[in-house]
Amino acid sequence: MIAFTAAEIADITNGRLAAEPGIIPGSVVTDSREATPGSLYVAKPGETADGHDFVAAAFDRGAVLALVEHDVADAAGHNYPAVVVQDSVLAMGALAAETVRRIRAAREADGQPLTVIGITGSAGKTTTKDLLAGILAAEGPTVAPQGSYNGEVGVPLTVFKADAHTRYLVIEMGATGVGHISYLADMVRPDIGVVLCVGTAHAGEFGGVENIALAKGELVEALPATGTAVLNLDDARVAAMAGRTRATVLGCTAQSAGDAQVRAGQVGLTPGGSPEFDLFLPGDPNGHHVSAKLIGAHHITNLLAAAGAAHAAGVPAGRIAESLSAQAAASRWRMERTERADGVTIINDAYNANPESMRAALRTLADLGRGRRTWAVLGAMLELGEDSIREHMAVGTQVVRLNISRLVVVGREARSLYVSAVNEGSWGNECVFAETVEDAYDLLQAELQPGDLVLFKSSNGIGLRHLGDRIALPPQAPGRTATEGSALL
Template identity: 55%
Template sequence: MIALSLAEIADITGGRPHDIPDPSVRITGPVVIDSRQVEPGSLFAAFAGEQVDGHDYAERAVAAGAAAVLAARPVGVPAVVVPDVEKALGALAREVVGRLGTDVVALTGSAGKTSTKDLIAQVLQTHAPTVWTPGSLNNEIGLPLTALKATEETRHLVLEMGARGIGHINYLTGLTPPRIGLVLNVGTAHIGEFGGREQIAQAKGELVEALPAAADGGIAVLNADDPLVRPMSARTKARTVLFGEAEDADVRATGVRMTPGGQPSFTLHTPTGCGEVTLRLYGEHHVSNALAAAAVAHVLGMSTEEIATALSGAGTLSRWRMEVTERADGVTIVNDAYNANPESMRAALRALAAMGGAARADGGRTWAVLGPMAELGDASLAEHDAVGRLAVRLNVSKLVAVGGREASWLQLGAYNEGSWGEESVLVSDAQAAVDLLRSELRPGDVVLVKASRSIGLERVALALLEREGEVAGR
């Protein structure tokens, strides 16, 4: 963060200094919400959660080197006391971003946000100093924390924006006004909360509505292949740049093909030229993500050759998203268990099927270890049934459905599609899945693990690796 005095922070946040002997003391370290992450000169923002109250850790934070605490009440150590810590954090981010004048790139979508954000960050980092959202910290707290990592040297600030309702993205864009806004897709993630895809599109489109006009440098980067995203060009005064495989896309891919190991390769076309790309990521769905990243890099001035080279060298930055690890015994574990929705589940299964081509040549099998997808509302039964059926249509060798009612719908869908005998099985929990796999896996097998984050199915992948000598990044 740029250095700010405690007096400035109080003024920006509408707070008042408390137990601060010298208001001219400056914050020179990061802003953190976990006292274990405090560094000398940090500002510790104390949030009161459902189970843990950050105010109780204020003294520990200062003892660890924090210059002060941003708090909702006096805490017995130097603090800026504010009416609302979350809003104060947002106000601080808005002020810092405004002072820096850095290019803010914001992106949203129903699926692929984090993977695409990671691609954009890695491509832009080869061009100029870049700060980006770590993991999926894309909400009212995570976004300002990311923005506050920017310094005077930062040229690009890449921010992932999530939404669970109408107005959420509008609020986030008010904290860190973007110049470039990217909408990846409109799917069915959180459809139970939104009520329908049209409502999801309405929420996602708030991003392009917040952009400056074209004359002021505003650029909306939209998916030409998504029928609910392309029309968002009518909702913005910014210049529109389209990406996708459509012939009229400004940034597009031709000749998409898969390597024997399941990694996509294609020819990248931009208004300034073309280049060959072979991604290190797994699954054809990453072609769209890569095109989105290429479009952002293009409008920020990178050449097509630079973009193609950077994309071909980019890897996975965030954990448990198609994280591929090969064990010493030749079994490959694909940990994609961070989250799941119908679109990402289908994409992961197709990636597994592509990786299985090489596995079957060596006598290996493909395993889909799948858990429930949350927040689908009335669509839940149909969507779980469809995923189970897709696993059979893609010729996945073994389906292991983990959990209760929703998992039983996965297994039933597979059964009704023709998966009989031991091709699909329903198990009660993660440990039961681990026990089954440990007894059945053999060299050459490829195992996909995926479910919604709340299920915690990453435990299966981690357990399958902890007793083996694994080789990361197959």
């Protein structure tokens, strides 16, 4: 982390210094449990708890300064060392912006650049981020988000991990409304921007798909003329963003040559369901073969986008292809495959879900499941707004038409998916509605057989990723009860 004195933090955030610490903070945390000696603790109001209630706990763990929205006193009535601001989250953003500015200045003074890459899209952001970070880490010191840190809190926390030695800063950018990505882009000033797709995730919050496209395009609008916009030309709404940027456009496609400079040729899947193809980049007419370790053809878009961004950052084509072929999934619950000793295969893709990623996961299940009994254990896709029932019904129809052997629909939010599958002709025990996760757990424990292939897919808030983890455990030993297993949730 770039070092700031308490007075500098107050100046940058337009805050008031309540009491000054004797030590300059060396890290930033928003969870008091993560505070360590020398931390700056950011107390932010939350939906279920107020961070100001945990200032004392943060200082007990070694925090030396707090960023707060009002004074907080200890048991003796003395204010904790703090910078008091109007909005602690916006203050974090201001501090992050100054961090990026100082890192750029320090590196440019030494004749070395800092390259900032922003990644957005309705699906695939985290996988693409992980792939790109894997490529760049072999080229120089690289900082990338932990998990899916991609919002107004997560992006600053990622930035604070960087310092003057950082060569590449990879930023994942999420949004739930127009203007959110502009805010993040203004904070980090990306040199390269990657847009993957415009789907229907969060359509209810955005007010429609066109607003999602408007928001995602804010990233390429923020790029400088010297920058590069990496666009997925297989998505028409993303392709249209070429007219919204002054940066050089680097188009990617897995479908046809067209005007794309980043292409996948001879596309296929390995017996294990991993994509393989010949990667063509600008200045590389012969291409390089990529045999990925990720599961599902839909990852080709993510692989190409990571390749395009790495090329824009100056990485040679051969090293890009080599890295893409070597990397497995780095983040949990994203087409995560587990082979149980009894021959049951679990694919846990329940970190998040929207109609696009749901369809892709089901196609992968059907492709991998030829000759096996397949199970789709599905929960709701949240935040779809007025399209929710229609989109869930479309998924139910798809499950039947893909000839998935068994469908287990979990939770009332997804009941329209179950009704649609029944109406499409999935009757008897082919299609089951489970009111709760525990009901689904009991059913699967009782009926899974060696050789079965099981997909878990839902939005994060539904919690099927934890059910997938439980089912991925070895079968219950005699005497172990479902209640005992439920402690893993």
